[in-house]
Amino acid sequence: MRDFEYEAPESLEGAIQLLSASEAKPLAGGTDLIDHLRTGRVVADVVVDIKKIPELNVLEIDETGLRLGAAVSCMKICQHDGIREHYPSLTDACTIIGGIQIQSRASVGGNLCNSGAAADSTPALIALGGVCVIAGQDGTREVPVEEFCTGPSQNILKQGELLTEIRFPLPQGKSSSHYRRFIPRFEMDIAVVGVGASVSLDGAGEKITTARVALGAVAAKPFLAEKVDEFLVGQAPTEETFTQAGAIARELISPIDDHRGTAEFRTHVTGVLVRRVLTEAARRAAEK
Amino acid sequence: MATQRIVTTTINGTEKSLLCEPRQTLLEVLRDNLNMTGTKEGCSNGNCGACTVLLNGDPVTSCLVLAVECEGAEIETIEGVATKDGLTPIQNAFLENAALQCGICTPGIIMSTKALLKQNPNPTEEEIRFYLAGNLCRCTGYDKIVDAVQDAAQRQCGAGCSSDA
Numbered sequence: 518m519r520d521f522e523y524e525a526p527e528s529l530e531g532a533i534q535l536l537s538a539s540e541a542k543p544l545a546g547g548t549d550l551i552d553h554l555r556t557g558r559v560v561a562d563v564v565v566d567i568k569k570i571p572e573l574n575v576l577e578i579d580e581t582g583l584r585l586g587a588a589v590s591c592m593k594i595c596q597h598d599g600i601r602e603h604y605p606s607l608t609d610a611c612t613i614i615g616g617i618q619i620q621s622r623a624s625v626g627g628n629l630c631n632s633g634a635a636a637d638s639t640p641a642l643i644a645l646g647g648v649c650v651i652a653g654q655d656g657t658r659e660v661p662v663e664e665f666c667t668g669p670s671q672n673i674l675k676q677g678e679l680l681t682e683i684r685f686p687l688p689q690g691k692s693s694s695h696y697r698r699f700i701p702r703f704e705m706d707i708a709v710v711g712v713g714a715s716v717s718l719d720g721a722g723e724k725i726t727t728a729r730v731a732l733g734a735v736a737a738k739p740f741l742a743e744k745v746d747e748f749l750v751g752q753a754p755t756e757e758t759f760t761q762a763g764a765i766a767r768e769l770i771s772p773i774d775d776h777r778g779t780a781e782f783r784t785h786v787t788g789v790l791v792r793r794v795l796t797e798a799a800r801r802a803a804e805k
Numbered sequence: 806m807a808t809q810r811i812v813t814t815t816i817n818g819t820e821k822s823l824l825c826e827p828r829q830t831l832l833e834v835l836r837d838n839l840n841m842t843g844t845k846e847g848c849s850n851g852n853c854g855a856c857t858v859l860l861n862g863d864p865v866t867s868c869l870v871l872a873v874e875c876e877g878a879e880i881e882t883i884e885g886v887a888t889k890d891g892l893t894p895i896q897n898a899f900l901e902n903a904a905l906q907c908g909i910c911t912p913g914i915i916m917s918t919k920a921l922l923k924q925n926p927n928p929t930e931e932e933i934r935f936y937l938a939g940n941l942c943r944c945t946g947y948d949k950i951v952d953a954v955q956d957a958a959q960r961q962c963g964a965g966c967s968s969d970a
């Protein structure tokens with residue numbers, strides 16, 4: 518591995534200072550970064566370990582919603598009962614990222630900042646209405662998760678900026694969410710299609726009041742399928758509705774062909790998964 | 806060259822200070838600096854699980870951990886599993902169920918199994934397969950590994966958990 522220095526600041530200001538130098542890279546769980554450093558895909562003179570910064574380790578739910586520190590590991594998320602209860606699509610995504618060894622280390626912040634088109638947690642974050650809190654030398658800014666990635670391995674962060682946390686509103690009433698992906702193997706693979714959805718139903722559970730569907734691995738970046746969301750509002754949560762939602766989603770994607778699946782296959786799977794994920798999210802919502 | 810660092814950790818219950826470069830992974834330091842070659846290197850990119858060790862009790866692939874990150878941490882490797890009285894129930898279960906052939910995956914699988922049984926003393930076959938998905942084995946076909954983990958669970962919790970619990 519190419520030589521680099523290592524720093525582990527304990528304050529946000531300290532980290533931002535260090536990261537303002539060119540060729541400084543933040544290290545969270547390292548499950549992407551360490552491999553990228555070894556293969557030379559990423560070059561760093563200084564690796565800044567961000568796991569000791571308190572702001573990046575928050576994990577709190579109150580009446581305003583969830584604050585998820587960017588460095589919190591998937592394992593901590595999976596073990597959190599409040600997240601399972603209110604934000605189950607996040608639990609769904611974090612239990613399937615890598616194997617158990619990866620989950621002990623990998624963070625959702627790292628998954629988002631690595632900005633892979635098939636990143637598993639990103640569609641769940643988008644479906645849940647997550648907002649990124651980004652700190653830099655000029656203060657902080659907030660950006661909805663769906664505007665964070667700009668293309669494969671690309672995002673809006675500038676040198677010296679750090680994702681500190683992701684905030685989510687508290688789902689109200691009959692609301693719930695789900696994330697699921699299709700992979701050729703049973704575990705440990707990269708999504709061919711990933712779908713995150715959150716659904717709110719009216720008091721009687723008969724009509725959809727709001728929905729957010731996000732698609733991963735079928736375009737240059739994970740995205741919010743707004744046309745699907747618009748269609749769903751006011752509809753009954755039936756199989757027919759969800760099948761139609763799948764058909765609309767198929768029109769919104771621009772998938773690639775690769776050894777995991779052809780574009781045609783990805784299109785087909787998108788329709789099926791959107792239906793299944795919405796069905797499960799609505800089932801969970803109805804139980805609230 | 807980047808300054809070498811002194812990192813103080815507890816490895817298998819003994820405090821150790823070690824000198825390493827920031828770019829060295831925990832796997833490299835264990836094997837090359839400390840001569841603890843029980844932890845194996847398969848892929849070096851997090852996929853095979855051969856290098857699994859416990860870091861503060863949690864299974865991690867040591868090829869994706871920098872040794873400098875381990876300041877103050879507790880590390881457990883395969884060398885720390887057997888006691889002075891001999892092999893542990895997990896190790897005996899692997900031997901007696903023929904759950905290894907070439908053996909390169911075994912140290913990692915034993916470490917993952919140890920973490921699994923601590924968290925879930927009597928796992929189902931599905932739970933075992935899911936938990937061990939990050940440990941690849943090219944030889945056994947996994948069935949004997951699953952048998953060994955179930956046998957180890959029985960040995961460890963004895964009458965405390967029945968096989969159909």
Ligand SMILES: Cc1cc2nc3c(=O)[nH]c(=O)nc-3n(C[C@H](O)[C@H](O)[C@H](O)COP(=O)(O)OP(=O)(O)OC[C@H]3O[C@@H](n4cnc5c(N)ncnc54)[C@H](O)[C@@H]3O)c2cc1C
Nearest residue numbers: 545546547548549550614615624627628630636637680851
């Ligand atoms: C065997 C294996 C299996 C995997 N399986 C999956 C899978 O199933 N699904 C999936 O989506 N991914 C998977 N991954 C990829 C990886 O584990 C995830 O992307 C993970 O969430 C990355 O998080 P991390 O904390 O390890 O990030 P790191 O590797 O520490 O960082 C990733 C990138 O983001 C930057 N970064 C990290 N945190 C911040 C921050 N707060 N602010 C600014 N920049 C930051 C880093 O500089 C780096 O460029 C797998 C990886 C491996 C090795």
Ligand code: FES
Nearest residue numbers: 847848849854868
């Ligand atoms: S050598 Fe670390 S996972 Fe393969």
Ligand code: FES
Nearest residue numbers: 906908942943944
């Ligand atoms: S025994 Fe050979 S790889 Fe598992």
